[in-house]
Amino acid sequence: QQQVKQSPQSLIVQKGGISIINCAYENTAFDYFPWYQQFPGKGPALLIAIRPDVSEKKEGRFTISFNKSAKQFSLHIMDSQPGDSATYFCAASMPIRGSTLGRLYFGRGTQLTVWP
Amino acid sequence: GAVVSQHPSRVICKSGTSVKIECRSLDFQATTMFWYRQFPKKSLMLMATSNEGSKATYEQGVEKDKFLINHASLTLSTLTVTSAHPEDSSFYICSARDSLAGYNEQFFGPGTRLTVL
Numbered sequence: 001q002q003q004v005k006q007s008p009q010s011l012i013v014q015k016g017g018i019s020i021i022n023c024a025y026e027n028t029a030f031d032y033f034p035w036y037q038q039f040p041g042k043g044p045a046l047l048i049a050i051r052p053d054v055s056e057k058k059e060g061r062f063t064i065s066f067n068k069s070a071k072q073f074s075l076h077i078m079d080s081q082p083g084d085s086a087t088y089f090c091a092a093s094m095p096i097r098g099s100t101l102g103r104l105y106f107g108r109g110t111q112l113t114v115w116p
Numbered sequence: 117g118a119v120v121s122q123h124p125s126r127v128i129c130k131s132g133t134s135v136k137i138e139c140r141s142l143d144f145q146a147t148t149m150f151w152y153r154q155f156p157k158k159s160l161m162l163m164a165t166s167n168e169g170s171k172a173t174y175e176q177g178v179e180k181d182k183f184l185i186n187h188a189s190l191t192l193s194t195l196t197v198t199s200a201h202p203e204d205s206s207f208y209i210c211s212a213r214d215s216l217a218g219y220n221e222q223f224f225g226p227g228t229r230l231t232v233l
Binding site for chain 2: 041042044
């Protein structure tokens with residue numbers, strides 16, 4: 001069972017536009033929601049992360065919006081650039097305690113293409 | 117930011133041989149490291165969780181005798197693919213959790229491309 005559902009699977013955006021990727025989860029025990037960016041042949045890189053006590057977090061052109069009641073969170077990339085073309089993964093994890101060692105549950109990924 | 121290295125980045129081996137992949141956290145201590153496998157255009161599939169000084173915890177369906185994991189220090193975990201076969205060809209990625217971080221910040225290595233002939 002997919003713990004984190006991500007959409008869309010692929011996204012094509014014009015340069016300068018806004019890219020929006022959505023994720024949804026069911027497990028209310030999740031308390032940490034990171035986004036990773038992955039280029040072909042490379043490992044994922046941590047882009048931005050949010051905790052459920054805030055509704056929005058912004059870092060440069062990247063913003064996470066978090067809706068705790070709806071159990072949804074999304075990544076917004078403002079002024080999208082061709083260099084942003086990559087695969088983006090959302091993830092979620094539970095508090096680290098006892099035998100819960102911080103496993104990340106990943107979405108299936110979104111392949112973003114930004115046209116110049 | 118925190119850096120995780122993997123070695124080798126690419127390896128080609130003959131069927132039946134064993135291959136060792138190293139994962140190192142370069143500027144932080146990692147009590148816990150994770151090993152993933154990724155198929156083309158797919159998400160990351162967790163293989164096992166590695167804890168320093170103890171046995172790894174394997175995900176269901178992952179053969180622990182085939183994928184040997186050793187986490188001997190706070191900065192090094194190794195994955196050994198034993199008696200490799202062509203179906204083991206894949207992209208293997210490790211991640212390391214910063215032991216001192218308040219939340220579950222994990223940093224990934226650059227990955228190792230394994231090709232078994």
